[in-house]
Amino acid sequence: MWQYLLKRLLLMALTLFGISVLCFLIVTMAPGDPAAMKAQALASGGQSNLDEQTLRKNQELYYLDRPTFVNFEPPTRTSTVRATLEELDDEENEARRKDALARLKGTIGTSALELLIPELGPRVADAEAREAKLREHLAALRSDGAAQARAALGEDYGRYEPQLPPGSDDAAWAEAWARREEPLQAAIEAPARRLLEVLAGIVAPRGPKLPEGVGLAEARDAWETWWSEHRAEYAPEHVQQVVKAWLQKGGVPETEEAAAADPELAALVQVGQLAAPALMEAMHDASSEAAERQAAFGLAAVAHKPWDLTVDAKERQAFAQEWETQRAARIRGWREAAEKQAKRAAEAAGKTYDPSQVSYPSEDAILAGFASQEDFVSDRVAETLARHRYRWDDWWYRAEEYYVDFDGGRQFTRGFAQTQFGRWFSRLIVFDLGESYKQKRPVSEIIWDAFKKTLQLNVIAIFLAYLFAIPLGVYSSVKRGTLGDQVSTLTLFLLYSVPSFWAGAMLILLFTGPPFLSIFPAHHLSDLNAETFTAWGWFTDRLWHLVLPVAALTYGQLAYISRQMRTGMLEVLGQDYIRTAKAKGLPQSVVIGKHALRNALIPILTLMGGILPMLFAGSVIIETIFTIDGLGKVFFDSILSRDYPLIMAILMISAFLTLLGILVSDIAYAVVDPRIEFR
Amino acid sequence: MSATDPQQATTQPGAPPIDEGESAGAIAWRMFRRNALARASLVVIHVLFGIAVFAPLIASGKPLFLRAHDTSAYEADVAAFLDWHRRLLEAQRALERGVGVTQTARLEADRARFQRGLPEVLARLEGHLPRVERADFALLREDYASLAGRLELTQLAELGDEIAREYCARSALSAYKGVAAPLLEVGPWTEALDDARREDDPALLEGIQAEGRALADEVAQGLAAFVRFRPAPEQASFGELATPLLTGMREGGADPGALRAHARALELALDAAVDQPVPGAAQLLPPVTAFPALRHLSAVDVGFMVFYVLLSAMWIGSRAFKGWSTGARALALLGPSLLAALGFRAVFPPTFPPGDSFYKALAHEVARDEAGDGVVVFPLVPFGENENIYQDRHTPPALWEGVQLGAWESAVAAAGERAEDVPRPPAARRFQEPHEPPLTPNQVRQRWTRLRSHWLGTDGNGRDVLARLIMGSRVSLSVGFVSVAIYLLIGIVLGAISGYFRGWVDIVISRFTEIVICFPRLPLIIAVMALFDKPSIFYIMAIIGLTSWTEVMRLVRAEFLRLGGLDFVAAARSQGLSSPRILFRHLLPNAMGPVFVAGAFGVAGAILVESALSFLGFGVPPPQASWGSVLHDSRGQEQVLWWVTIFPGLLIFVTVTAYNLVGEGLRDALDPRLRQ
Secondary structure (H helix, E strand, O other): OHHHHHHHHHHHHHHHHHHHHHHHHHHHOOOOOHHHHHHHHHHOOOOOOOOHHHHHHHHHHOOOOOOOOOOOOOOOHHHHHHHHHHHHOOOOOHHHHHHHHHHHHHHHHHHHHHHHHHHHHHHHHHHHHHHHHHHHHHHHOOOOOHHHHHHHHHHHOHHHOOOOOOOOOHHHHHHHHHHOHHHHHHHHHHHHHHHHHHHHHHHOOOOOOOOOOOOHHHHHHHHHHHHHHHHHHHOHHHHHHHHHHHHOOOOOOOOHHHHHHOHHHHHHHHHHHHHHHHHHHHHHHOOOHHHHHHHHHHHHHHHOOOOOOOOOHHHHHHHHHHHHHHHHHHHHHHHHHHHHHHHHHHHHHOOOOOHHHOOOOOHHHHOOOOOOHHHHHHHHHHHHHHHHHHHHHHHHHHHHHHHOOOOHHHHHHHHHHOOHHHHHHHHHOOOOOOEOOOOOOEHHHHHHHHHHHHHHHHHHHHHHHHHHHHHHHHHHHHOOOOHHHHHHHHHHHHHHHOOHHHHHHHHHHHHEOOOOOEOOOOOOOOOOOHHHOOHHHHHHHHHHHHHHHHHHHHHHHHHHHHHHHHHHHHHHHOOHHHHHHHHOOOOHHHHHHHHHHHHHHHHHHHHHHHHHHHHHHHHHHHHHHHOOOOHHHHHHHHHHOOOHHHHHHHHHHHHHHHHHHHHHHHHHHHHHOOOOOOO | OOOOOHHHOOOOOOOOOOOOOOOHHHHHHHHHHHOHHHHHHHHHHHHHHHHHHOHHHHEOOOOOEEEEOOHHHHHHHHHHHHHHHHHHHHHHHHHHHOOOHHHHHHHHHHHHHHHHHHHHHHHHHHHHOOHHHHHHHHHHHHHHHHHHHHOOHHHHHHHHHHHHHHHOOOOHHHHHHHHHHHHHHHHHHHHHHHHHHHHOOHHHHHHHHHHHHHHHHHHHHHHHHHHOOOOHHHHHHHHHHHHHHHHHHHHOOOOHHHHHHHHHHHHHHHHHHHOOOOOOHHHHOOOEEEOHHHHOOOHHHHHHHHHHHHHHHHHHOHHHHOOOOHHHHHHHHHHHHHHHHHHHHHHOOOOOOOOHHHHHHHHHHHHHOOOOOOEEEOOOEOOOOOOOOHHHOOOOOHHHHHHHHHHHHHHHHHHHHHHHHOOOOHHHHHHOOOOOOOOOHHHHHHHOOOOOOOOOOEOOOOOEHHHHHHHHHHHHHHHHHHHHHHHHHHHHHHHHHHHHHOHHHHHHHHHHHHHHHHOOHHHHHHHHHHHOOOOOHHHHHHHHHHHOOHHHHHHHHHHHHHHHOOHHHHHHHHOOOOHHHHHHHHHHHHHHHHHHHHHHHHHHHHHHHHHHHHHHOOOOOOOOOOHHHHHHOOOOOOOOOHHHHHHHHHHHHHHHHHHHHHHHHHHHHHOHHHOO
């Protein structure tokens, strides 16, 4: 049996993987550019005109700039720096150039120094060569080879070519080109100058002091000397030392002044992004919260990120403030509700409303169950820390490639990890479902809130369905062929064919207002003021709201289960052992209740596994009709707003639940029924 | 399952028990026919399909048959002729006077255009005339064309006037222009008369009086043309109005102020009369005969109609076709259908039909013209799928509206003096035109004709619910049929492959099936549908088909696994038959029983899914109707539009029940254990 279980579980893992691939495919195969659509969905809250930069940020955020399934060239530190340098030289697109500059200076930082310094020489040499050629051509313009030189200039510097009327003489051309000498020189020097700017930015405020407008060759020499002097400070051994010193320091500076005066921190910042991998590792391996915090603080300083795993006094105060506001709002809400109730009561009694007669609930009653300030703040602190940790992990998944050159094995796994599917799946296996585009809340939180309501509805529905279906099925099978059986069978058959959305609409039509009965509320699970009700009042109100949706969910299942029950029962009743039991002279009640029913119940109970997904499908319709914020409604809304993380998560979860249902019912079947053999 | 093969209907209920030559299919069919409920359901489904196929002839805003005098086209052509004639003369006169260079070019272009176009307009005008007048008119027309070509101005103007007087008079507007223009001159003329009298210049007075006589003649002539086709009392009343004016103008001694008053009175009477079409004038025009509803069918519609009729004939008279082979039957069904469709398209190329409201207005006109012999025959439900009559929105079903009207009538009768205070039903508001005194119950009854009463009411946009349901049945029924066909195909192929070849193939296909099974169907379909920018019925069919095949695959696989071990397969293998042959000729026919059952239930399921999708707003794109989308239109106002909530759901329920009953019947018939 254990072998069977193990086999099933292994197969289940395989199926789950297949499910996630399929689920991912369904959503990514959406027609239209998914990046633009996702960005549009993201932006539809605020701005709707997307520029290239926003699009790119969103692409990076959701890994849409990566291949779908296999990344044949997962980026490493070297390739990233090279790619960014190329972007830096993009003459056409200034925004892209600025973006690359910021990335090199701020994000990649000292990690790129080693690769950038050697770039300087060739760039300066190239600029010198081009400048010499330019001068040559400019000189030639006034001589015999003017036409040739003009052609060469036009080819090299087409963008700067002067527009002269046809038939202008050589002197005019020479004059015109000469006027362009300054911008031409700037264009020639630009790549080298940009690199210098990057270098200065990375090591600021250190680096060689260069006067304004210094020549390229001088600057190169200055930087090369500086590098030969300071190279050791960026060597791995030194970096390790600095990191070690920081980590062993014990305690982080509490104020900004203290941080500015902290020598270890200053050393760490000087080393810069080179320290990031070591700090990240330290954070993951940290044995205590203090050590983790130490590493995170350092990492925040070198990577310029605000997630330092510390909650300072100011933030605590903000949390306290928030608690005050919530508390005040709650008190005000309850008092307003009491006033409204008094007003209604006065209206009903035909008296005039007297504000002084309102009996307000006491503050204790209002605040019963409301968290104390300390609890609230500590909850918020814990939440903040958890969010910081999450952000670090999320960041590192992509940022690692800025700081590390991976070896072959890592590159191979990264070929699968650094893809859209890889990122999604790597989050999925740690049950991280991402954040909703629309609501800006973790998907898991939204789903859990909604799931509670759906579960409430469905548990009651399943319970009621079984409660009525089993006796009905038994009755009509025992009384097979009688009028009662025929009536109940036909009724159930018809009931089974009633579309659930129509049933819901008809229930609303018939029971929620004129011109027909007006007994039940048509929408939501609770009254709007339900918070202020007494426990008993809340409970009855909830029950009242549940009646219609539960009825709409139950009738179909009831019909289905009782039909199955009848068939199963009939089959059992035809068995030899029932005849034997009857022949033994056992009373009818024992034959039916003990011998037949128990055997007929087995397949019925295992139906439950299959009912779960059916109920989810039903919830989509019923919850939408009755405006209940359950899983079905959330799914419906997420589809309307194209909230992809939410859609994917709900599809995944429902598929997973179905799979689980099938497994559980199979195992339960095998456990309950000794006639089944394990294969 | 209306298309269930009639070939199997070779035995009748109550026939002697199974003889040796009876095929499995024939036995199943005989068993199926014993089940009265299932048989009735099959008939219900067949009728529903009939309604769907003939929907454009049952519910349409376009009449089936139409014979009417097309006054509006005549008026339009008359107006075009008069306008062009005037502008041609103007252009020519301006050119003769001489104008600037650019203007000359423009005027010449105009003149050339009118010269070319006028004969055509005149030919159209001739088409409207009664046959007896056409010969004379044709002569005039030729004269006019030749004169227009040569631009003999004076003659052309005279000829044009003659055409306008003689042949355009049936147009109320042109006749009105004929009398209104000289009548307008009367005012200035009386002022001139006043001045002349004051100045006491006999010569001038004489001239003015001569002018007055000429003007009086013009007015008399125009008026004669205007009243020519009007009934005698109207002619007499116009005569009475005009006599003092005309005699006054001719005699010359009249008081100018009184003349002005007379002219004004005549003008007012003319204004009132011109809004009414010339009564009886329409009959003088030849009537137009048309079949708009038939004309605007599509070729596919026609093909399906023929197919449906033939199929019904084959089913009802199955004895007559007893000896026919399957191929011959298929040919007899498909051949004529295809020919009809292609032929229809060849004879009637597609056109843009006028809107449904045009035919409603025409029918209204015909009904008002009591003396006329115009006929407009609308289909049973005289409303189009998307014909929204704004005043009719929120109309309850006709029966209920009748009850409301009856209650109102009796309440008004009981109230007596205080009838004004009785609250008016919605129906009274519906027929109330603006600027009209409140309607009495009798008036409402009169206006409550077939063209304005809705059997199942209307939705919030004033669209007839019954018409939408009938047109929507095409979507709902075809989605059920086509999507099940798609998934049966996928399921059978995958199931057959994995059941026959087993081993690795089986493992891979079964794993994949298990993965697809795990997704709840409706949410999956909603998610996929939502990703399409432009939903359409074909996507719905395809997606339901692509997501629902798992059950069929498992059924077929199980059957193949079971049959694979049987002797007849081994025998077939030992004969050296190829795999495809064993698969399709030996195994598949034996495995089809459960597939048919699943298919029947599947159609019910697919109809439910499509309705649910449309109900939630992910189904057919908005103006198109399907049962679910009609129900969707009542969302949020279930109580206000209770009829829109009840009827579509009822229809879905009946259809789904019918399919489920057929499925049950098939299962019982195919299950040998249940056979007695």
